[in-house]
Amino acid sequence: MKEIKEYIKSSAVVGFDESGLYCNKRLDWAWIAQTIYYTLLFRANGRGSKVLADKFGDSLERMTAVTDRHSAYFALRFLNHQVCLAHLLRELQYLSELNTEQEWSGKVTSLFREAIHERNANPNDVIDKVSWIERLDNLLKQNIEGLGKKFITFKKGLVKCRDYIFSFLENPMIPSDNNGSERGIRKLKIKLKNSCTFRSDFGADAFLELHSIVETAKKHDKTPYNAIQALFKV
Numbered sequence: 611m612k613e614i615k616e617y618i619k620s621s622a623v624v625g626f627d628e629s630g631l632y633c634n635k636r637l638d639w640a641w642i643a644q645t646i647y648y649t650l651l652f653r654a655n656g657r658g659s660k661v662l663a664d665k666f667g668d669s670l671e672r673m674t675a676v677t678d679r680h681s682a683y684f685a686l687r688f689l690n691h692q693v694c695l696a697h698l699l700r701e702l703q704y705l706s707e708l709n710t711e712q713e714w715s716g717k718v719t720s721l722f723r724e725a726i727h728e729r730n731a732n733p734n735d736v737i738d739k740v741s742w743i744e745r746l747d748n749l750l751k752q753n754i755e756g757l758g759k760k761f762i763t764f765k766k767g768l769v770k771c772r773d774y775i776f777s778f779l780e781n782p783m784i785p786s787d788n789n790g791s792e793r794g795i796r797k798l799k800i801k802l803k804n805s806c807t808f809r810s811d812f813g814a815d816a817f818l819e820l821h822s823i824v825e826t827a828k829k830h831d832k833t834p835y836n837a838i839q840a841l842f843k844v
Contacts, residue, residue, distance in 0.1 A: 623785075633808040639653070648826050676791070
């Protein structure tokens with residue numbers, strides 16, 4: 611686990627996510643930090659920025675973080691940031707269904723999808739994001755006051771994170787979404803859906819550590835069985 615942590619601390623692009631975890635009748639939080647090669651899950655008693663600051667220290671300043679829009683991530687001094695476009699597209703889909711007569715959410719959706727297509731069509735290119743931000747700014751300048759509070763709130767959210775929406779265009783190593791982190795933490799959610807809770811801190815930590823090792827092994831084309839078996843040979 612220490613080696614996985616050190617590898618992640620030295621990685622240039624890291625995806626983060628967090629999810630509630632009931633343990634011994636107490637709400638804790640499970641955190642995930644993952645790259646294309648390593649996965650680290652760990653438990654904390656909160657979901658604030660201090661958790662990551664304490665865990666990773668100054669290494670955060672050398673990372674590009676791929677996250678959702680949880681405020682804790684934006685209180686940290688990352689080298690760069692990429693907001694998960696999959697999250698934004700889901701919110702835009704909701705807005706489009708909420709008001710089928712307006713066109714604003716559809717235009718923003720089209721812009722994001724076009725940017726993703728541009729990256730997919732040119733997977734190794736460094737693409738200048740300036741023109742994409744300008745197009746987004748033109749949409750953000752539109753008056754949508756009449757569309758309701760949820761539209762206004764979403765628009766304000768985009769304004770706050772506008773600089774981190776198209777980071778993936780300028781660096782081919784940065785994904786446009788945080789799906790890898792969501793997949794990495796999914797087995798925990800399935801576990802809690804079935805059992806609702808962990809009965810002890812030891813059990814929760816053991817689950818997260820084993821899951822970290824198994825997921826890391828799979829990223830190196832190793833079987834979970836061999837990864838767990840190797841632990842008993844140490």
